[in-house]
Amino acid sequence: MLPVISYSITNMSTLTTSFTTSASEFICPTCQKRYKKQGGLSRHLSIVKRYNISHSDLDKLPETNNEKFKSILVYLIHRKLTHGFKKGGHQLVSLACTEHQFFDIFKGYIHHHSNRNVYKCIFRGSAGYQILSEILNNPLWGRKFYDEEQQTYVVLFNDPPEHLKNNPLAIATRCATESIATHRRKSRYNPGEVIIEWKIKGEKDAKENYCEAGFIYIHFWVRQI
């Protein structure tokens, strides 16, 4: 049995298409943001599109290189899918990575880009899992098997509908059913989402010599069954 991260074909979608729910909401397939009107979602998608236009110094990298880099990401994520996460827990993978490399792999899915050159991708829900499978070229990127049918996996929840978001009962139910100790609002990283960021870390020595490196940060939540 593979609950939670199994998904139905009907929920699969690409960035450029969207799907509606029965309550006629318009949902971004990647970050699961919900909009009451088609126009709201269109605006969201056109902002996302703008973040994902390559600037001239970020030309395309060889596909063989990208494949290798994706394998590195999957390997590092798998190293965090250890035994013993019955209650679930927050995990972080970070590694040095050029802006060029980050952009070439995640372009199309960058949902925030600040002036300080910080990129951010947000993935939620089963559609988010599927999109990451396509980006990373590996449907098992977020799942590691152990003996006796046990597995540790990356948890991706669908967001609760907007009208239930601030409903304490709905929140309590959601927390209970998801059984993850949530530290919502205290952390920028919420259970059930995968946040992938890229930013620069720099330092100056006593003589003001500056050096810097770009880093990729992958925040996610794991659980074991």
Ligand SMILES: [Zn+2]
């Ligand atoms: Zn979105």
